[in-house]
Structure formats: C-alpha cells, structure tokens
Amino acid sequence: MKSLRSYAILYLIFLYAPIALLPIFAFNDATIIAFPLSGFTTQWFTELPQIPALIDSVKNSLYIAVITSILSTLLGICAARAAAKYSFRFKRPIMGFIMVPLVLPEIIVAVSLLVILLQLGLSLGAWTVIMGHVLICTPFCIAILNSAFQNLDSAMEEAAIDLGETPWSTFRLVTLPLVSPAIISALLISFTISLDEFIIAFFLTGTEPTLPVYLWSQLRFPARIPVVMALGTILVAGSILLLILAEMMRRRGLRRAGLQDKGGFL
Amino acid sequence: MTALIDLKNVNKYYDDYHALRDVNLEIAQGEFFSLLGPSGCGKTTLLRTIAGFEAPSDGSLHIAGANMNGVPANARPTNMVFQSYAIFPHLSVAENVGFGLRKSQLSKSDKIKSVEEALDMVGLNGFGGRAAHALSGGQRQRVALARALILKPKVLLLDEPLSALDKKLREQMQSELRRLQRQVGITFILVTHDQEEALIMSDRVAVMFDGAIAQLADPQTLYKRPRTRKVGDFIGVMNFLPAHVTDPNKITLDVAGLGTVTIAPEQAPSGTSSGAAEIGIRPEMMSILFEGEPDRGEIAEATIQDRAYYGDMTYYDVHLKNVPEPVTISMKNIIGRPVLEVGETTRVSWDARSLVLFAS
Ligand SMILES: Nc1ncnc2c1ncn2[C@@H]1O[C@H](COP(=O)(O)OP(=O)(O)O)[C@@H](O)[C@H]1O
Ligand SMILES: [Mg+2]
Numbered sequence: 308m309k310s311l312r313s314y315a316i317l318y319l320i321f322l323y324a325p326i327a328l329l330p331i332f333a334f335n336d337a338t339i340i341a342f343p344l345s346g347f348t349t350q351w352f353t354e355l356p357q358i359p360a361l362i363d364s365v366k367n368s369l370y371i372a373v374i375t376s377i378l379s380t381l382l383g384i385c386a387a388r389a390a391a392k393y394s395f396r397f398k399r400p401i402m403g404f405i406m407v408p409l410v411l412p413e414i415i416v417a418v419s420l421l422v423i424l425l426q427l428g429l430s431l432g433a434w435t436v437i438m439g440h441v442l443i444c445t446p447f448c449i450a451i452l453n454s455a456f457q458n459l460d461s462a463m464e465e466a467a468i469d470l471g472e473t474p475w476s477t478f479r480l481v482t483l484p485l486v487s488p489a490i491i492s493a494l495l496i497s498f499t500i501s502l503d504e505f506i507i508a509f510f511l512t513g514t515e516p517t518l519p520v521y522l523w524s525q526l527r528f529p530a531r532i533p534v535v536m537a538l539g540t541i542l543v544a545g546s547i548l549l550l551i552l553a554e555m556m557r558r559r560g561l562r563r564a565g566l567q568d569k570g571g572f573l
Numbered sequence: 574m575t576a577l578i579d580l581k582n583v584n585k586y587y588d589d590y591h592a593l594r595d596v597n598l599e600i601a602q603g604e605f606f607s608l609l610g611p612s613g614c615g616k617t618t619l620l621r622t623i624a625g626f627e628a629p630s631d632g633s634l635h636i637a638g639a640n641m642n643g644v645p646a647n648a649r650p651t652n653m654v655f656q657s658y659a660i661f662p663h664l665s666v667a668e669n670v671g672f673g674l675r676k677s678q679l680s681k682s683d684k685i686k687s688v689e690e691a692l693d694m695v696g697l698n699g700f701g702g703r704a705a706h707a708l709s710g711g712q713r714q715r716v717a718l719a720r721a722l723i724l725k726p727k728v729l730l731l732d733e734p735l736s737a738l739d740k741k742l743r744e745q746m747q748s749e750l751r752r753l754q755r756q757v758g759i760t761f762i763l764v765t766h767d768q769e770e771a772l773i774m775s776d777r778v779a780v781m782f783d784g785a786i787a788q789l790a791d792p793q794t795l796y797k798r799p800r801t802r803k804v805g806d807f808i809g810v811m812n813f814l815p816a817h818v819t820d821p822n823k824i825t826l827d828v829a830g831l832g833t834v835t836i837a838p839e840q841a842p843s844g845t846s847s848g849a850a851e852i853g854i855r856p857e858m859m860s861i862l863f864e865g866e867p868d869r870g871e872i873a874e875a876t877i878q879d880r881a882y883y884g885d886m887t888y889y890d891v892h893l894k895n896v897p898e899p900v901t902i903s904m905k906n907i908i909g910r911p912v913l914e915v916g917e918t919t920r921v922s923w924d925a926r927s928l929v930l931f932a933s
Contacts, residue, residue, distance in 0.1 A: 460659060465626055465653075466655055468647045470672050470673035471675070471724070472647060485663060
C-alpha cells in the first residue's frame with residue numbers, strides 16, 4: 308500500500324513538474340531559463356500580441372481546431388450511433404480499425420499522409436492538417452460518444468416513436484438532448500487535441516504554421532524562450548480548463564440520464 | 574362484432590430462434606387482457622409486435638379492422654408503457670405527459686388542460702413542473718401511464734409495469750390500474766410473469782410457454798380448469814396424482830391415494846382416453862378432517878410430513894398411501910382448529926368435483 312502511494316506521488320511529480328516550471332519561468336524577469344529566479348514580471352505576456360507571425364499561427368490553429376472538432380464529432384456521432392443501434396457483419400473488426408489511430412504512432416500517420424498527398428499532387432495547407440487531425444481525433448470522439456449512446460435506453464427512442472414522432476424528430480427531440488453532454492465533451496476534447504498537436508501539423512502544414520509548429524521554430528532563438536513559456540502557460544491553462552469542462556459535461560449527461568458512472572474517458 | 578385486435582397465425586423468428594409460435598388471439602374492445610408466462614416465453618415480443626416495434630415473420634395482425642402489416646409504430650392506434658417506463662429525463666413531468674400532443678391540432682391552452690387532466694387521472698396533480706429525473710419509481714410509472722393515455726389510444730400496452738415496484742405499492746397500483754381501465758374504457762393488454770397479478774386484474778388471460786399460447790381463458794376457468802399440467806402448475810399451487818382411466822366414456826378412473834372416482838366431462842378439458850393419466854387438485858380443495866367438522870365427501874388416510882404456518886393459513890405436506898410425492902393441503906386457521914404437528918396421522922377429505930384430469 309505504502310510503496311504504491313509513493314509510486315503514485317513520484318509519477319505525478321515526473322508528469323507535472325516540467326509543466327509546473329512553465330508558469331514559473333513565464334513570470335520570471337530574465338531571458339535565461341535558470342534558477343534562481345530573478346524577479347516577477349508580466350512583460351512576456353504583454354509582448355505576445357506584438358508578434359504578427361504568432362497571431363497568424365494562433366488564428367490558423369484555432370481555425371483548424373474548430374473545423375477538426377466539428378468534423379470528428381460528426382463522424383463520431385455517426386459511428387457511435389451505428390455501433391450502438393445496429394448489428395452488422397464485421398462490426399467488431401470495423402470498430403477496432405476505426406480506433407487504431409488512437410495507438411498508431413503519429414509520426415507514421417503523418418509521414419504516410421504526406422507521401423499520399425504529395426503523390427496525389429495536392430498542396431499542403433490548413434485542409435491537409437485538418438484531414439490528419441480528424442483522423443486522430445475521431446477515435447477519441449467515438450470513445451466518448453459510444454458510452455453515451457450505449458447508455459441510452461433504446462426504450463426512450465421507442466417511446467417517442469410510440470407517441471407519434473418520426474425517427475428523425477425522435478433523434479432531434481430525445482436522442483440528441485440525451486447525448487448532448489457527450490457531444491460537447493467530444494467537441495472540446497478534439498478541439499484540445501487538434502490545438503496541441505505537433506507532429507502531423509509539422510509535416511502537413513505547408514507555409515502557414517500552426518501554433519505548436521510556430522513555437523517549435525522559435526525555440527532556436529533564446530531571446531524568445533520566455534515568450535514561448537508565457538504562451539505555453541496560456542495553452543496549458545486553456546487545455547486544462549477545456550478538459551475539466553468536457554468531463555463535467557460527461558458526468559452531467561450521466562446524471563441527467565439517471566445512470567451510474569461506468570467509467571469514462573478521463 | 575369483430576374483435577378490436579385480431580392476430581392470426583402470427584410467427585416470429587429471430588434468426589433460428591422461434592420466438593412466437595402460431596399465435597392466434599382475438600381481443601375485444603374494452604377488455605383487460607393479460608399475457609402471462611415465465612420470463613423469456615415471448616410476452617414482450619408479442620406486445621412489441623402489436624405496438625409495431627417488431628414485424629411478424631408471418632401471419633396477420635388487424636387492429637380495429639385495419640391490417641397493420643407495414644404500418645409503423647407511430648401510425649398505430651396503440652400506446653405503450655415500457656418496462657423501464659422510458660421517462661424522458663431531460664423534460665419536465667408536464668412535457669413528458671404532453672409529448673404525444675406535439676403533433677396534435679389542439680390549441681396551446683387545450684393542450685395544457687389535457688395534460689392537467691391526464692396528471693389528475695393518475696393522481697399526480699401539481700407535479701407538472703417537476704423534473705422527471707427526480708421522480709420515485711411509482712411516480713415514474715404514473716407519468717408513463719398518463720403520457721400513454723393522453724392520446725386516447727384504442728389499445729394501451731403495458732410491459733410488466735408493476736414489476737419494479739415493492740409489494741405494497743404494487744398491490745395498490747393493481748387496483749388503481751383496474752379502476753383506471755374501467756374509467757377510460759380503453760383496451761389494456763398487460764404483460765406479466767406474476768400469475769396472481771394476472772388473475773386479480775384481468776378479464777381474460779393468455780398463458781404463454783415457449784412462444785405459444787398454452788391456454789386462453791378467464792381467470793376462474795384458468796384456475797379451476799387448467800388445460801395442461803404445465804398451466805396448472807404455473808398458476809397457483811396444484812397437486813398432481815398418477816391416475817389410470819378405466820372407462821373413458823363415463824370417465825371413471827383409478828387415482829393413486831384417492832381410489833376410484835368418476836368425473837364430469839368439463840373436468841377433462843384436454844379430453845380423455847383410456848390408460849395412464851394425471852389428476853390435478855388444488856391445496857384448498859382438500860381438507861384435513863378435524864373433529865366436529867363436515868367432510869367433503871371422500872376420505873383418505875394421511876400422515877403429516879411437513880407444515881408451514883402462515884398466520885391466516887397453514888400449509889401441510891401430507892403423505893397419502895400409494896402416492897410418491899407429498900400432497901399439499903391448505904387450511905384456514907379458524908377458531909378452535911388446532912395446528913397439526915409433523916408425524917401425526919389424520920384423515921383428509923376431498924370432493925371429486927374439484928379434480929382436473931390431464932391426459933398423458
Ligand atoms: N431482438 C431480439 N433478437 C434475438 N432474440 C430476441 C430478441 N428479442 C427477444 N429475443 C428472444 O426471444 C425470447 C422471448 O423474449 P421476450 O419476448 O422478451 O420474453 P418475455 O418478455 O416473455 O420475458 C427470449 O429468449 C429472447 O432472448
Ligand atoms: Mg419481457
């Protein structure tokens with residue numbers, strides 16, 4: 308018991324200590340990243356908006372993340388719904404293959420996509436990044452939505468049909484509201500994944516870098532590092548916020564449906 | 574008059590599994606009808622076939638004279654109370670109850686009035702504004718009832734609506750459902766695995782085993798004259814004694830433990846043929862002879878093997894000569910009547926008119 312606890316504590320330190328360093332140096336009044344700290348400043352944060360290339364990369368990233376989250380959530384809804392409602396031949400292997408990108412090394416996904424796109428003679432840009440991101444986000448969306456659709460009592464939809472609704476109005480009036488917390492949670496998580504993703508974006512981004520790609524390029528200039536730290540702090544804070552929101556939505560969904568928590572994704 | 578619901582030779586297959594076997598059923602307008610059978614016998618499948626959630630593999634279904642072949646559930650004059658109640662958790666009680674009125678031509682105020690009436694009918698007046706997910710089991714059941722009845726269907730289908738309730742509440746709801754059915758005059762089809770519930774509530778009961786209807790009758794006939802041993806065994810308690818038919822015309826037979834008896838033709842609902850058969854008799858149709866009490870005609874010697882004291886009743890398992898299995902006899906615990914101990918010998922009396930013959 309005791310060794311298990313110390314293991315857990317060590318694990319958490321290794322996991323979060325580097326992230327904890329981000330805000331520390333983001334507010335440090337020195338261009339060199341080293342202890343001891345020299346003083347408190349918000350200078351790096353105020354410098355952020357004055358770099359046009361940075362602003363462009365943020366816009367580009369947001370654009371990609373929004374479209375990615377919508378597309379992968381839509382695909383996730385279709386897949387999860389089909390998996391929950393219908394039984395069809397080879398359902399398990401098909402669902403399994405859809406989930407594979409979850410464990411496939413991203414570098415492989417990125418390189419193979421790049422090869423294919425170049426073979427097809429397509430030019431790189433925001434849409435190619437979106438394509439790659441949808442590929443890796445959809446499994447996450449399916450995982451979240453699947454549990455929501457599985458938890459949905461099929462009698463709910465039948466009751467609506469029984470009371471005179473069409474299958475489509477039933478989906479709109481009963482199914483969607485009951486799984487909406489999971490949909491929001493899927494949107495938020497795929498948004499976060501896309502926003503943070505580096506490898507695929509690095510390979511497929513073309514001339515307009517996403518934020519992580521831009522950040523990486525800035526690491527070559529030591530003077531920029533504190534600004535990068537400041538930006539990183541904002542990103543981490545934002546991501547954590549979104550993830551908490553997503554989990555809250557998922558739990559609310561379960562509660563609203565009067566169901567036991569069967570263990571979710573977080 | 575033609576039946577409101579008419580099923581002819583309905584079969585249902587799930588792949589190789591034969592879930593409904595040649596079901597023929599006619600249910601009249603205003604009837605309280607029950608489908609009774611053990612779990613897995615196909616009751617829900619039959620109910621869902623009538624509702625339009627399952628299509629029969631073959632056979633025909635007519636409701637109010639109209640062929641329901643290809644008519645989807647949302648266009649049938651039926652409404653359903655689901656076993657899980659399926660109350661929409663994201664809507665209020667009033668929104669749940671009024672859900673079926675969304676498509677109706679009624680004005681908004683008429684809809685509100687109709688929701689209030691429906692809530693009133695199930696004893697939930699004033700609950701309209703509550704969130705549906707915060708209701709108790711009994712309240713959900715009432716909401717489900719009100720929601721299904723608000724469309725004034727020709728048939729209300731209820732799938733084990735009381736099985737999730739505790740005993741007290743269940744008994745209360747049984748009489749309330751019965752009262753409600755008389756009040757609205759709508760045909761109710763109730764699915765239940767509880768034989769007592771079926772007997773208490775129904776005008777007629779269809780007993781189902783393995784996807785087929787084993788017997789369709791009113792509660793008294795079902796109890797007094799079960800057509801097969803299996804039906805007799807499923808409904809209430811029944812003793813079975815080996816018998817041998819000696820004269821199939823006059824229906825004379827030798828019954829183990831009881832001797833030679835002659836019975837009337839209606840006591841042999843499955844017919845007679847000479848040879849081995851079985852006799853069924855209910856525990857309350859036999860009695861232990863206490864001093865000073867009148868007998869029921871015939872008398873046999875018995876030994877008490879076991880007894881269970883229920884307060885108002887005592888159930889005795891007695892051994893009769895030449896009968897392999899113990900025979901159960903129930904006795905009311907009236908004043909002055911002792912409770913016998915295990916091992917005591919006694920005399921039991923019975924009446925040949927209460928016997929049922931099952932041909933082997
Ligand atoms: N959709 C289905 N697919 C395959 N088998 C089913 C399906 N629905 C019911 N069954 C089978 O049909 C039989 C009867 O089920 P059901 O009508 O639910 O029984 P009951 O309501 O009497 O308990 C059961 O053995 C069940 O497993
Ligand atoms: Mg059932």
